[in-house]
Amino acid sequence: MTATSSTIDDVISRLTTIVDDAKTEGSRLGYFPALYRKVTVEVRDGIANGVFDDGPRMERLDVLFASRYLDAFDAYREGGAVTRSWQFAFDVTGQWWPIVLQHLLLGINAHINLDLGIAAARVAPGTQLPALRGDFNRINGILASLVGEVQDELARIWTTLRLLNRSLGDVDTAAINFSMERARDHAWLVAQRLAPLTDADQASRIARLDDDVLALAHVVRYPAVVGTLVTKAVRLGERGTVPRIIDILS
Numbered sequence: 001m002t003a004t005s006s007t008i009d010d011v012i013s014r015l016t017t018i019v020d021d022a023k024t025e026g027s028r029l030g031y032f033p034a035l036y037r038k039v040t041v042e043v044r045d046g047i048a049n050g051v052f053d054d055g056p057r058m059e060r061l062d063v064l065f066a067s068r069y070l071d072a073f074d075a076y077r078e079g080g081a082v083t084r085s086w087q088f089a090f091d092v093t094g095q096w097w098p099i100v101l102q103h104l105l106l107g108i109n110a111h112i113n114l115d116l117g118i119a120a121a122r123v124a125p126g127t128q129l130p131a132l133r134g135d136f137n138r139i140n141g142i143l144a145s146l147v148g149e150v151q152d153e154l155a156r157i158w159t160t161l162r163l164l165n166r167s168l169g170d171v172d173t174a175a176i177n178f179s180m181e182r183a184r185d186h187a188w189l190v191a192q193r194l195a196p197l198t199d200a201d202q203a204s205r206i207a208r209l210d211d212d213v214l215a216l217a218h219v220v221r222y223p224a225v226v227g228t229l230v231t232k233a234v235r236l237g238e239r240g241t242v243p244r245i246i247d248i249l250s
Helices: 008-025 028-048 055-077 084-092 100-123 126-157 160-168 171-194 199-221 225-237 242-249
Strands: none
Touching: 008 028, 008 055, 008 242, 028 055, 028 100, 028 126, 028 242, 055 084, 055 100, 055 126, 084 100, 084 199, 100 126, 100 171, 100 199, 126 171, 126 242, 171 199
């Protein structure tokens, strides 16, 4: 298993390796980390530019947060045990029908709804947590700044999206923004619940949380009848090989 990352640059290097390997293998496992690497670069630059109140603490949060994904990815590739929500997200990458947006939302679901609150509670345990709130919220701005870029990338994969957005509004942007906003709000509630607990009590709470996040993942992957019909139509219209799509998302 790959050594644990200790700096943001380590995380970016590791994500780059995952993305490059996925392109070589033609694996959809590269979709989420292609997006996640851009977010991590933005956080690194924000720390360097003094955007956050406590840059060193934000780097610790970012590294611990990223390590939950990286450790899950390594364990999955080695046949080890991972959280159920990540197991589901990884398994779905082997299926043809899910659209690119679903793959991204499944990664966002597992990583923000489950991992972010855990990482925040461990970086700022107990009474330290309230002081983290300002910097935690600043991450929202970084994520929001990338949504328009993601919209353009998805429109290059499914060209009909440009026409649909003109008539209905930015449907993909709305979906991503809604998912991220709900997930970030939920992550802070998770952090508040976990921060006062012992490691043992946290473990049992995290297991229950993982079940809830998995249930949401099933909704993303298997929407209602109308949603299923829409995603199937989108999937039939998506263009590009897996390596090409990873390039676009990168």
